[in-house]
Amino acid sequence: MLKKIEQFLKRLLLSFLFISKKRKGRYSSNPVITSNTKVLFVRLNRIGDALVSTPLIDLVKKKTNCKIYVLADKKNHFVFSNNPNIDSVIVFQKGLKGFVSILKFIKNEKIDIIIDLHDDVSTTVTYLFAVSNVKYKFGLNKINSEIYTHTVQRLDSSSNHIIDRILKLSELFGFTYMHDEINIGYYPKDENLSSAKEIIEKKFPEKKFLLGINISAGSDARFWGVERFKEIIELLKKYDIYILLFSDLKDYDKAKSIIDEKFIYPVSKDFDKFVSGVLQVDLLFSPDTSVIHIASMKRIPVFGLYVKYKTQDMIWLPYNTDFDCIVTEEPTLKNITVEEVKKKFIPFIEKHLDAKRSTKL
Structure with missing residues (x-):
């Protein structure tokens, strides 16, 4: 009841403000x-x-x-x-x-x-x-x-x-x-970019295609599941690539259940350090739109998992960046199967692996 009264008073005040401004x-x-x-x-x-x-x-x-x-x-x-x-x-x-x-x-x-x-x-x-x-x-x-x-x-x-x-x-x-x-205007600190490069060079001394997989999102509804991530990573082992997992603090235990800890980018509360790491990858897989927008800064190809629940709004795609995605109209990502992801993601990553090889020839 109190909530309804509060909402009514807000609408009443807004109506008064609209009228007073309209007169001006x-x-x-x-x-x-x-x-x-x-x-x-x-x-x-x-x-x-x-x-x-x-x-x-x-x-x-x-x-x-x-x-x-x-x-x-x-x-x-x-x-x-x-x-x-x-x-x-x-x-x-x-x-x-x-x-x-x-x-x-x-x-x-x-x-x-x-x-x-x-x-x-x-x-x-x-x-x-x-x-x-x-x-x-x-x-x-x-x-x-x-x-x-x-x-x-x-x-x-x-x-x-x-x-x-x-x-x-x-x-x-x-x-x-x-x-x-047009580009996203985020400006990482030079020291964090340098640190990110050092971390990745230490983890992966040999130059190879680097796939970043971000498992975290703004809500638990967009966590795809430990076993599903493990299955996708297993499928990718046939490719000559490195895989680097990204996670926030709340999902770190899940990350360690998905992949060996040495393949997890250092977890930090510092957003800039996280961004600096993401910007080092050659391709990003992510259920989180903010991370997808970060990748678009450097035109890093993105494969996204999206929840489009009870809305007609366009999903928040990366801008001016090659991408593919799977969209569910359910409230969570739980109904997206590994097989669905495999059908779209494998051709997507193969396309970019081929492009990377071509540039080296």
Whole structure:
């Protein structure tokens, strides 16, 4: 009952905010953006949400050279922290105190433009946009569009990649771009990249094709199963390749049940160290979309396992990268059999093994 009352009050407050903003009207033209313009991008939630937002952020910096701030979540702020195109990253703290703190920051920094990078409606972000005193507020045309001063069409989520949907916001900045300019904007630290290369060279002194298999995902529903991973690895033993397993801390015991510990990349809470290892592989197998997006940075071919449960949205495919996948409409990956994976994955890896051999000739 209390939950229903809370939801009703939220809807009531949002309705009031929409009405009050509607009375103020909108601007008929887009703002002129210079190197002194201060732009605040807002992207809360998870790692993958942050990663798919980075192409727009990097493009805006490249095309306008404005000052860029990012309001992120405690679960994804590190995605933005080493980005040379971002001047400052602010971590959103939940609760009234955190909300007031952000409003003060916006006022003190004299933010010129605030941009909602969310493809769907966030109640928290809607409140923030509605009450913040910023002249220009950009967003996709959604049911909360009255809180923005400028909107662009939200592309159909069933037929357009999430990155392309976010990139629609570039129209409000008045620049164009080429498709091949687009890439995930994550910037690993040099020391972690060097360390990753050393770790892999020590594990695998001989130069061979390196297949990375990531077993972890954001939820247990996307863990494919110890025995299934073991079966796939057994099938791959006939190929002259190395296999390196990636896992997060919670799945480390499962990883040791799948493969000898010496073939597991060192597990760390440091996302940057994990990314640096993934970027060394020649091909990636993964059920996790954030890791798939990371691989796409270097155009590493990807084979993915996807859950598409009760949604018509396009799955979060790697961008500008060769891939294949299996998609289930069940809530977990449990119904995807080894035989199904074998039929699609084996031809996929063989194609890239052949391509790798051809480049050496």
